[in-house]
Amino acid sequence: MKQRVSALLREKIGREVVLEKPRDRSFGHFATPIAFSLAKELRKSPMIIADELASSFESSEFFSKVEAVKGYLNFRLSEDFLAEYASWALKNSSEFAKQEKNQKILLEFVSANPTGPLHIGHARGAVYGDTLYRLAKHLGYDITAEYYINDAGNQIDLLGLSIQLHARENLLDETVEYPESYYRGEYLEGLSRDAMEKFGVEIFHDESRQKELALWAKDEVMKIIVKDLGDLNIAFDTFVYESTLYDDWDRVMQKMGSGIYKKDDKVWIASEAKGDEKDRVVVREDGRPTYLAGDIVYHNQKFERGYDHFINIWGADHHGYIPRVQAAIEYLGYDSKKLEVLLSQMVSLLKDGEPYKMSKRAGNVILMSDIVEEIGSDALRFIFASKKSDTALEFDLAEFKKQDSSNPIFYIQYAHARIQTLLAKSELSYADIMDASLKNLGENADTLLFDALLLPEVVEDAFNTRQVQKLTDYLKSLAASLHKFYYDVRMIGTDDEAKLLKLMLMVALSIKTGLSLMGIQAKDKMSKED
RNA sequence: GCGCUCGUAGCUCAGCUGGAUAGAGCACUGGUUUGCGGUACCAGCGGUCACACGUUCGAAUCGUGUCGGGCGCACCA
Numbered sequence: 001m002k003q004r005v006s007a008l009l010r011e012k013i014g015r016e017v018v019l020e021k022p023r024d025r026s027f028g029h030f031a032t033p034i035a036f037s038l039a040k041e042l043r044k045s046p047m048i049i050a051d052e053l054a055s056s057f058e059s060s061e062f063f064s065k066v067e068a069v070k071g072y073l074n075f076r077l078s079e080d081f082l083a084e085y086a087s088w089a090l091k092n093s094s095e096f097a098k099q100e101k102n103q104k105i106l107l108e109f110v111s112a113n114p115t116g117p118l119h120i121g122h123a124r125g126a127v128y129g130d131t132l133y134r135l136a137k138h139l140g141y142d143i144t145a146e147y148y149i150n151d152a153g154n155q156i157d158l159l160g161l162s163i164q165l166h167a168r169e170n171l172l173d174e175t176v177e178y179p180e181s182y183y184r185g186e187y188l189e190g191l192s193r194d195a196m197e198k199f200g201v202e203i204f205h206d207e208s209r210q211k212e213l214a215l216w217a218k219d220e221v222m223k224i225i226v227k228d229l230g231d232l233n234i235a236f237d238t239f240v241y242e243s244t245l246y247d248d249w250d251r252v253m254q255k256m257g258s259g260i261y262k263k264d265d266k267v268w269i270a271s272e273a274k275g276d277e278k279d280r281v282v283v284r285e286d287g288r289p290t291y292l293a294g295d296i297v298y299h300n301q302k303f304e305r306g307y308d309h310f311i312n313i314w315g316a317d318h319h320g321y322i323p324r325v326q327a328a329i330e331y332l333g334y335d336s337k338k339l340e341v342l343l344s345q346m347v348s349l350l351k352d353g354e355p356y357k358m359s360k361r362a363g364n365v366i367l368m369s370d371i372v373e374e375i376g377s378d379a380l381r382f383i384f385a386s387k388k389s390d391t392a393l394e395f396d397l398a399e400f401k402k403q404d405s406s407n408p409i410f411y412i413q414y415a416h417a418r419i420q421t422l423l424a425k426s427e428l429s430y431a432d433i434m435d436a437s438l439k440n441l442g443e444n445a446d447t448l449l450f451d452a453l454l455l456p457e458v459v460e461d462a463f464n465t466r467q468v469q470k471l472t473d474y475l476k477s478l479a480a481s482l483h484k485f486y487y488d489v490r491m492i493g494t495d496d497e498a499k500l501l502k503l504m505l506m507v508a509l510s511i512k513t514g515l516s517l518m519g520i521q522a523k524d525k526m527s528k529e530d
Numbered sequence: 531g532c533g534c535u536c537g538u539a540g541c542u543c544a545g546c547u548g549g550a551u552a553g554a555g556c557a558c559u560g561g562u563u564u565g566c567g568g569u570a571c572c573a574g575c576g577g578u579c580a581c582a583c584g585u586u587c588g589a590a591u592c593g594u595g596u597c598g599g600g601c602g603c604a605c606c607a
Contacts, residue, residue: 281605487571
């Protein structure tokens with residue numbers, strides 16, 4: 001809808017105009033302050049310009065009213081247009097809010113090390129990424145969700161060592177000494193037992209078999225991670241293993257040409273010249289590549305695979321890392337602007353106003369799976385999607401366990417369930433309802449209809465700005481409009497029953513579609529457990 | 531110290547390509563609905579948009595500076 005209004009204005013005025021939704025609905029559906037910016041160029045008062053523009057729209061069947069108020073230009077869409085649009089959407093419900101964008105995108109997210117289960121910080125990036133993925137798919141982008149598995153480097157050795165130590169202490173009752181850093185947590189219990197069964201106890205004492213143990217364990221850990229993500233309705237299209245990339249290192253190094261040089265028996269990348277703080281080591285004296293080397297090969301591989309755009313979601317603590325990767329991309333001969341890095345900030349949890357306790361059992365982190373168990377996947381997804389991802393977030397679990405309007409996911413689901421109840425209660429058939437006209441419903445119904453039809457705009461806006469909270473905000477406000485309408489208007493048994501239920505169908509479609517874009521299934525009934 | 535980022539109601543947060551009286555939820559106070567579902571709705575309370583200066587017809591929004599919080603500043607991943 002908005003696109004059409006914008007297009008009309010562009011045609012008429014000859015430039016891109018700012019379109020907004022007035023807070024006060026009596027001003028119409030859309031409004032623009034364009035006359036203010038034109039005032040200076042045209043040397044005329046904004047009021048006069050707005051008046052002239054308004055009268056030039058008089059003949060359009062698209063609008064029922066275009067008026068100039070204090071320099072603003074306000075548009076009211078015609079009833080015919082809204083009614084037709086809604087009828088189309090209901091008949092083609094799977095197409096609603098969809099588009100056909102022609103762009104190939106690679107979205108990399110989560111990419112947590114395969115050394116332990118996901119914690120709450122990972123969950124935020126995971127939800128953010130998956131929501132963007134769903135939005136992009138709906139908009140018709142050719143998008144691939146990818147997980148980069150860091151299965152090379154120190155952390156893998158540390159995983160092997162951690163299992164050995166855990167097993168010796170807990171399975172074999174030995175006294176062991178832990179190094180400064182090692183992995184801990186309940187998952188080691190299962191890994192130790194399985195390892196004992198598979199390899200026998202000798203492997204826990206043999207330092208030379210640490211690697212073997214670790215390589216087996218990281219696959220086991222990945223199974224846990226994939227399952228945890230599955231519980232959040234998150235799935236990946238592709239997995240890339242860091243360990244498989246290094247064969248390509250020599251070729252990639254050559255490809256970077258002058259971006260790479262040797263000094264002090266090490267290999268460096270001249271990233272400072274490309275905006276980084278300083279040059280970075282990519283191969284150490286002993287010939288082992290650094291983490292950055294892996295990322296360079298990986299990004300080269302990404303670009304060689306041929307995408308139009310790349311999105312990475314990283315933890316905010318990696319923000320300093322961006323310039324060096326961009327530098328590498330440029331030395332490789334690609335446009336670093338094609339790589340977009342989105343940051344996902346810290347999360348801190350409260351429970352009934354108190355800081356959520358990290359459990360020793362979990363290894364002093366808050367496990368994602370614990371939170372999912374506590375409040376459910378839907379609530380967790382909703383919380384993380386509803387806040388800007390790049391600012392720190394603090395939230396209270398208690399709020400999401402309540403069964404009333406203070407819990408936004410309950411509130412929205414309840415709106416959807418209410419509509420389903422109405423439909424079940426009505427004697428009218430689906431065909432009767434679909435045949436009804438959505439016209440002459442009155443002011444309140446028109447407003448609700450308009451709100452329900454805004455979903456396509458919201459979906460596109462949320463994806464383009466990478467701000468998925470626009471979708472959750474929209475659903476909250478649509479649910480609020482529905483609840484208010486439900487309170488004000490009796491529908492069953494009235495003359496307008498068919499019309500009103502058609503309106504309800506439209507609202508339900510928007511809610512259901514919106515929720516599904518967040519990986520949440522709309523409910524037809526509220527059950528006490530949820 | 532340098533870089534990034536944030537500072538909006540008692541709390542958690544929207545709003546930030548400059549635009550109509552600064553919004554939501556929670557909390558608090560009062561009212562309406564007892565049924566189409568456990569509910570939900572309405573109203574009130576509450577703000578020097580951290581502070582200062584600047585740009586502009588117009589600044590929460592842009593710029594500069596100050597203060598305060600977070601994160602980062604590895605040949606770790």
